Amino acid sequence: MTNENPYLTNPLHGTSLTTVLNEIVDHYGFPLLYAYLNINCFNKNPSINASVKFLKKTQWAREKVESFYLYQYKNLPRASDREFEKPPRERIIPNNETPKEPAELSFEDAENLRLKRAEKTKQRAEKRNTGKFNPWGNS
Template sequence: MNDEINYTNNPLHGLGLQELLTQIVDHYGFEILYAYLNINCFKTNPSIESSVKFLKKTEWAREKVEIFYLYQYKNLPRVSSEQFELPPRKRIIPEGQTPREPAELSFEDAERVREKQAKKAAEHGKSKRYKEREFENLWKR
């Protein structure tokens, strides 16, 4: 029962991958998604259907998109360190925190984020989890 209550405090609860993608593509477009996420399904002949097919098979990419949805499109505040370690669909949004207007994104900001990621990765090694943490931290304010 406790898990049911917790999951309802997550904007991803009950939201299918196709609907999630439709929302962020309608708002940002495939070009911005590729610029920020660097996932080829958003660059080469992008479509909702082909992207959903790829993301269903590729956990790391799906989590990257879900993180983008939570912290850019829903513009949620930073999560606690305990929640940070959980996959996006298992995170609990604290009571009283509600989604805000989607973040304003630009190609210039995407390039700055990529440069910052590359610099941090070079400084601290290239472990997968480190890159994922940095990816999330770059968007949190």
């Protein structure tokens, strides 16, 4: 058994939220981040300081940004379902997975993703209205 910390393989380990934001904003810019993540701090008078302040107070948004950092900017393969249930900073990245070049993103892809999410939301609402929706996933 090793004493090695399994979280050391996570690129977020020891990385501040400010550093994460600086890296993704420098690479993608605020407009593309807003297009993909739909978080208003990237749209209304965006700045690193204001975004950090908002994200520190808003867990769901911070986790969304950190997941984007891992799976788009660091271009790591999607985590297992078990790992994906954990917050991004607590996920264990297998030792053989190393960060790659950032994913190429476009506004067109962001719009397609938005439409896909809207369709899923619509389907969930329809299931909920017909009584066939089970939020716990049990049959």
